Amino acid sequence: MRRSLEATAMEDCMGIRDQRKAETSRKIQAAALDLVEELGLEATTVARIAQRVGISDRTFFRYFDSKESAIVPGQGELVVALMGFAPAPGATPAEIFQSLLQVCRDHFSAEIEQHEFRRVTRLMISDPKLLLIATSREQELVIELSRSLAERRLVTQMQSLLIAEMVASTWRVAWQCFTQAERAGSAAAPSEFFEQSVHEMLQISAIGTPGP
Known part of the structure; x- marks a missing residue:
């Protein structure tokens, strides 16, 4: 009984700690976005982000590795989520790809709930440098994911690269289409663009094997 109470207390403590970390992370992102809107990216x-939040630079780097990752945190979190992916034993390359898309889908929904994605989108429209930063981080995703798949011998080297590129492309196309819709004043939800991007990708990949 005592052990059970101690375990419950520990779980409660960890839950509170996680909530505080999530809240600090959101405050850092909000401060970063505020400053970019006020002063510009450069x-x-x-130091300014940390000062706005009321934390030290050292504490900032416990949450993010750069100001860019604080502005666009979703991509870094997506990489972590994809790296933690564990396929079912004997899964085919197609099944692994589908499962990775599901990881993206779940993360996409979480990002919409947790991060100020509309502010980020507006900033990307007004400052192309942010779009370049996002594209660069996407390439990191491709490298890390393809390496992970190949090293775990889940698929061949070529398949690992193709799967990683298709996953990243589906994510990027969904956000690019959403950004264009935002610019045009559309009220469509980001999740709709992700589902459409997945649908179109699967439709194209199902065309069949090209002839000789």
């Missing part, structure tokens, strides 16, 4: 620094 003038926004880690």
Whole structure:
């Protein structure tokens, strides 16, 4: 009974700690976005973000590795989620790809709930440098995911690259289409663009094997 109470207390403590970390992370992102809107990307620094939140630079780097990752945190979290993917034993390359898309889908929904994605989208429209940053981080995703799949011998080297590229492309196309819709004043939900992107990708990949 005592052990059970101690375990419950520990779980409660961990839950509170996780909530505090999530809240600090959101505050850091909000401060970063505020500063970019006020001063621009170049003038926004880690020191200024930390000062706005009321934390030290050292504490900032416990949450994010750069000001860019604080502005667009979803991509870094997506990489972590994809790296933690564990396929069912004997899964085919197609099944692994589908499962990875599901990881993206779940993360996409979480990002919509947890992050200020509309503010980020507006900033990307107004400052192309942010779009370049997002594209660069996407390439990191491709490298890390393809390496992970190949090293675990889940698929061949070529399949690992193709799967990683298709996953990243589906994610990127969904956000690009959403950004264009935002610019045009559309009220469509980001999740709709992700589902459409997945649908179109699967439709194209189902065309069949090209002839000789």
